Amino acid sequence: MNGTRATAARRRKLVMKGLESAILLLALFLILFPIVWMALTAFKRPVDLFELTLLFTPTLDNFRTIFAAPWNIGAALWNSTVVAGLTVLISIPCSTLAAYAFSRFEMRFKGALFFTILATQFIPAVVVVLPFYLLFRDLGLLDTHLALVIVNLAIVTPFAVWMLKGFLDAVPTESEEAALVDGATRLRVILDIVVPMVWPGVLVTAVFCFILTWNEFLFALILTRDNAVTLPVGITRFRTERGDLWELIAAAGILISIPMFLLSSVIQRHFVRGMTGGAVK
Amino acid sequence: MADVSLRNLTKAWGGFTAVRDQSLEIRDGEFMVLLGPSGCGKTTTMRMIAGLEEPTAGDILIGGQRVNDLPPRDRDIAMVFQSYGLYPHMTVEDNIGYPLKLRGIKGAERAAQVRAAAAKVELEPLLHRRPKELSGGQRQRVALARAIVRRPTVFLMDEPLSNLDAKLRVSTRAEIKHLQHELGVTTVYVTHDQIEAMTLAHRVAVMQGGEIRQLDTPEVIYDRPADLFVAGFIGSPPMNLVDGDHADGRFTAAGGFHATTGVARHGGRAVLGVRPEDVTVGPAGSGDLDASIYAVELTGDAVLVTVQAGAARIIAKADRAWRAEIGSTVALRLDASRLHLFDAASTKRLQPE
Numbered sequence: 001m002n003g004t005r006a007t008a009a010r011r012r013k014l015v016m017k018g019l020e021s022a023i024l025l026l027a028l029f030l031i032l033f034p035i036v037w038m039a040l041t042a043f044k045r046p047v048d049l050f051e052l053t054l055l056f057t058p059t060l061d062n063f064r065t066i067f068a069a070p071w072n073i074g075a076a077l078w079n080s081t082v083v084a085g086l087t088v089l090i091s092i093p094c095s096t097l098a099a100y101a102f103s104r105f106e107m108r109f110k111g112a113l114f115f116t117i118l119a120t121q122f123i124p125a126v127v128v129v130l131p132f133y134l135l136f137r138d139l140g141l142l143d144t145h146l147a148l149v150i151v152n153l154a155i156v157t158p159f160a161v162w163m164l165k166g167f168l169d170a171v172p173t174e175s176e177e178a179a180l181v182d183g184a185t186r187l188r189v190i191l192d193i194v195v196p197m198v199w200p201g202v203l204v205t206a207v208f209c210f211i212l213t214w215n216e217f218l219f220a221l222i223l224t225r226d227n228a229v230t231l232p233v234g235i236t237r238f239r240t241e242r243g244d245l246w247e248l249i250a251a252a253g254i255l256i257s258i259p260m261f262l263l264s265s266v267i268q269r270h271f272v273r274g275m276t277g278g279a280v281k
Numbered sequence: 282m283a284d285v286s287l288r289n290l291t292k293a294w295g296g297f298t299a300v301r302d303q304s305l306e307i308r309d310g311e312f313m314v315l316l317g318p319s320g321c322g323k324t325t326t327m328r329m330i331a332g333l334e335e336p337t338a339g340d341i342l343i344g345g346q347r348v349n350d351l352p353p354r355d356r357d358i359a360m361v362f363q364s365y366g367l368y369p370h371m372t373v374e375d376n377i378g379y380p381l382k383l384r385g386i387k388g389a390e391r392a393a394q395v396r397a398a399a400a401k402v403e404l405e406p407l408l409h410r411r412p413k414e415l416s417g418g419q420r421q422r423v424a425l426a427r428a429i430v431r432r433p434t435v436f437l438m439d440e441p442l443s444n445l446d447a448k449l450r451v452s453t454r455a456e457i458k459h460l461q462h463e464l465g466v467t468t469v470y471v472t473h474d475q476i477e478a479m480t481l482a483h484r485v486a487v488m489q490g491g492e493i494r495q496l497d498t499p500e501v502i503y504d505r506p507a508d509l510f511v512a513g514f515i516g517s518p519p520m521n522l523v524d525g526d527h528a529d530g531r532f533t534a535a536g537g538f539h540a541t542t543g544v545a546r547h548g549g550r551a552v553l554g555v556r557p558e559d560v561t562v563g564p565a566g567s568g569d570l571d572a573s574i575y576a577v578e579l580t581g582d583a584v585l586v587t588v589q590a591g592a593a594r595i596i597a598k599a600d601r602a603w604r605a606e607i608g609s610t611v612a613l614r615l616d617a618s619r620l621h622l623f624d625a626a627s628t629k630r631l632q633p634e
Contacts, residue, residue, distance in 0.1 A: 174362045174364050174366035175366045178362055178367070178368075178424075178427075180333065180354060181331055181332075181353045182379055182380040183380055183384060184354060184379075185352075185354065188383065192379075
């Protein structure tokens with residue numbers, strides 16, 4: 001009696017485990033399939049495109065094609081790099097200072113102010129994209145890096161402030177106070193003491209901002225035409241009157257994804273390493 | 282070197298007053314200990330001297346100069362924090378050298394001064410380690426070295442020993458005392474530990490509820506506590522305090538406890554205080570009053586005898602060879618010259634004429 005109940009319990013456990021694995025595998029398949037498909041397609045010749053075989057002669061022709069005229073994807077790669085790079089370089093120092101102020105200083109309406117910063121992101125992008133278009137047209141900034149950097153700063157900085165405040169809140173203030181007494185100005189304290197202590201957090205935030213900017217599509221589509229086209233917009237150019245050039249789309253897709261893979265591996269390494277060890281107690 | 286004066290200093294957050302109208306003159310070269318239970322305002326007082334906290338009212342003067350509006354870096358002070366406040370990403374050498382670096386002292390000169398400070402606290406072999414590779418005591422010594430590396434006019438120490446184990450606390454306490462004596466720098470030291478206060482201070486300010494209850498040398502604070510709070514806070518085991526009535530120089534309490542006080546002019550409810558070492562136990566009938574033994578505790582260097590004298594329990598410190606059975610009757614003799622009488626209503630000390 002007791003034995004059969006035990007066996008039944010064990011069987012139920014086994015079934016649950018099997019179900020769990022099946023669901024995980026399904027999820028994994030759904031996530032990985034497009035990536036694998038893209039990776040394979042990028043190395044196929046057009047004739048092999050719609051063959052569902054894994055055995056084909058791989059070629060780098062697609063990459064050569066997208067870098068050559070008329071596609072010149074290299075220009076889009078450069079634009080994306082400049083826009084994302086500048087956005088991060090401007091946003092991170094500004095956000096760090098803002099987050100530090102929110103984390104350490106008492107001020108009037110602090111809660112409301114802090115909430116407002118994130119609230120700006122509640123507005124759907126499509127609502128503001130047209131006003132932005134008109135604004136940049138009047139300023140003569142359409143199709144420039146500067147316009148995209150400004151727009152991306154507006155998107156990325158609120159998130160960065162929120163993330164960095166979280167990291168800063170976790171750092172004990174005693175080392176900072178020690179530095180103030182030792183003779184440092186507030187700015188020196190931030191540069192010499194605070195930033196090194198939250199460096200992993202700064203890095204994670206920077207990568208997060210870079211990825212957001214790198215993948216931004218809507219504003220880049222509306223605000224650029226020829227000179228400042230970024231990679232996500234550049235990819236749409238492969239939808240031609242001759243049809244969708246899937247092998248080129250896939251090759252460009254690989255190009256977009258590579259920095260993401262590299263950056264996520266960097267984050268992983270730094271994320272686990274705590275820097276505050278030994279500071280207090 | 283400089284004196285520090287606090288004039289009517291107050292710090293309040295919203296409705297809570299941490300420090301209330303406090304005035305204190307700390308002399309040049311003096312070792313001043315602010316002593317009190319947690320929440321008494323001692324750390325807040327120190328943080329205001331450091332410039333880490335802004336006073337709500339009152340003035341702070343260092344070397345005669347009003348420093349209320351000066352940031353910490355312009356006050357020429359050094360501070361040792363309870364949790365050390367080291368810079369985790371810097372080596373011991375860079376930690377100690379940071380105050381010098383900020384003052385533009387470079388290269389060989391900085392290295393020499395860092396080594397001299399490290400030598401004072403025996404840290405030279407560890408200069409290239411990082412804080413997380415050090416023990417608690419070593420970290421505390423880094424914090425000390427960082428404080429003494431440039432000669433500040435005032436040292437501030439916020440419970441610097443509280444994170445160390447008991448043995449290390451005793452040796453580091455001696456080191457701090459030696460260093461302060463050697464450097465002669467005005468020092469303000471915050472602690473809740475009365476032994477630290479007694480051993481280190483030139484003068485102790487006993488604080489409670491944001492106010493200074495008594496300010497004097499450790500001897501006076503121990504021998505003539507100004508009120509019941511100070512009497513109960515200083516001393517281990519604490520002073521025996523017995524509630525009773527006082528009239529015509531004679532104190533009586535419920536259950537037959539009595540003593541002669543030498544205070545003639547007071548009558549009414551009172552509290553009699555006597556330190557355990559001023560109570561002698563002897564054979565029954567030989568002393569001021571008889572009492573039965575409630576507990577006997579051997580501490581190693583002494584025997585603590587708790588007796589039930591009427592309604593009160595009194596602790597006496599006896600010789601370490603002294604032995605008796607619980608429940609047996611002994612005689613208590615109170616050292617009449619070392620009795621303390623406090624008015625029950627005002628809690629203030631009543632001085633014998």
